Amino acid sequence: MRGPTARAQVSASAIDVRGLRKSYGAHEVVGGIDIEVGEGEIFAFLGPNGAGKTTTVEILEGYRSRNAGEVSVLGEDPAAAGQSWRSRIGLVLQSCTMPAELTVRELVELYAGYYRHPRSSAETIELVGLAEKRDARTTQLSGGQLRRLDVALALIGDPELVFLDEPTTGFDPSARHHAWEVISDLRELGKTIFLTTHYMDEAEALADRVAVIAAGEIVAEGTPETLGGRDHARTDVSFTLSSATTVAELPGELAAAAQLREDGRVHVTALEPARALHTLTGWALEHREQLGDLSVSRPTLEDVYLQLIDANEHPQ
Numbered sequence: 001m002r003g004p005t006a007r008a009q010v011s012a013s014a015i016d017v018r019g020l021r022k023s024y025g026a027h028e029v030v031g032g033i034d035i036e037v038g039e040g041e042i043f044a045f046l047g048p049n050g051a052g053k054t055t056t057v058e059i060l061e062g063y064r065s066r067n068a069g070e071v072s073v074l075g076e077d078p079a080a081a082g083q084s085w086r087s088r089i090g091l092v093l094q095s096c097t098m099p100a101e102l103t104v105r106e107l108v109e110l111y112a113g114y115y116r117h118p119r120s121s122a123e124t125i126e127l128v129g130l131a132e133k134r135d136a137r138t139t140q141l142s143g144g145q146l147r148r149l150d151v152a153l154a155l156i157g158d159p160e161l162v163f164l165d166e167p168t169t170g171f172d173p174s175a176r177h178h179a180w181e182v183i184s185d186l187r188e189l190g191k192t193i194f195l196t197t198h199y200m201d202e203a204e205a206l207a208d209r210v211a212v213i214a215a216g217e218i219v220a221e222g223t224p225e226t227l228g229g230r231d232h233a234r235t236d237v238s239f240t241l242s243s244a245t246t247v248a249e250l251p252g253e254l255a256a257a258a259q260l261r262e263d264g265r266v267h268v269t270a271l272e273p274a275r276a277l278h279t280l281t282g283w284a285l286e287h288r289e290q291l292g293d294l295s296v297s298r299p300t301l302e303d304v305y306l307q308l309i310d311a312n313e314h315p316q
Helices: 053-060 104-112 121-127 143-155 173-188 200-206 227-232 252-257 273-287 301-313
Strands: 013-024 027-038 042-046 068-073 089-092 161-165 192-196 209-214 217-222 235-240 258-260 266-270 292-297
Touching (some): 042 053, 042 200, 053 192, 121 143, 143 173, 173 192, 173 200, 192 200, 200 301, 209 227, 217 227, 227 301, 252 273, 266 273
Parallel strands (some): 042 192, 089 161
Antiparallel strands (some): 013 068, 209 217, 235 292
């Protein structure tokens, strides 16, 4: 997996959406959104249930009509695209029922027959980590292995664009991290990935860019590091004091900003964390204070996401 300094270099647009709207009767589910996803990019689309996320994705996949707006996916309008266009995309849905009588190899080879220029079945099975299970029937696979098989079936046609709809829901931590490695490998193959997930750590680990949809509108977009102004957010400095020391004894500017919380830790919210730490540690050394469990943290992606959703649901 790549770190923040090694994000994909994006070129032309694989997905270009302008003014997309979708209504059911008088209820507008998607309210004029814009989305752009570059070729070779992993794009995470986040939002609570009922926000319009699934409707948007189904329009991009060509399975649902729209009321207004312009949509281009791999250079074509999904609403009018034909079979040749569909062979260029791969889908991993939230759930999929596998034929019980087929083995992993047989099922992948069956799907390969649907495409003019499929990937090698053996290489595809190897890519998703199922080489040792190639001759196992689908009923013998664990939930995580079935999900890997889902990915293999989405990749066998060698698509340019892959839609991953909550690909690791229900996985244990080990299986999730293996799935992340598979998704990162897709980036190395030059695939464009459109990812929906409820796991913020997943979006942070994988995505080049993130967009958050709430009540049918895009409320924030950016890299995982900058979403919602996260890179400029105040930092939390927390620690414990000895029983003989009170918060009031901290240096003036820190004492004014400090809060002693129920867990017994002192929290200082700092706009300039380096300066706050310099003042705090200098004071601690002078007064021989240990500053137990000293930690420095900025808002997580999940913190920012929840703030964005809460601000939309409870506007001032």
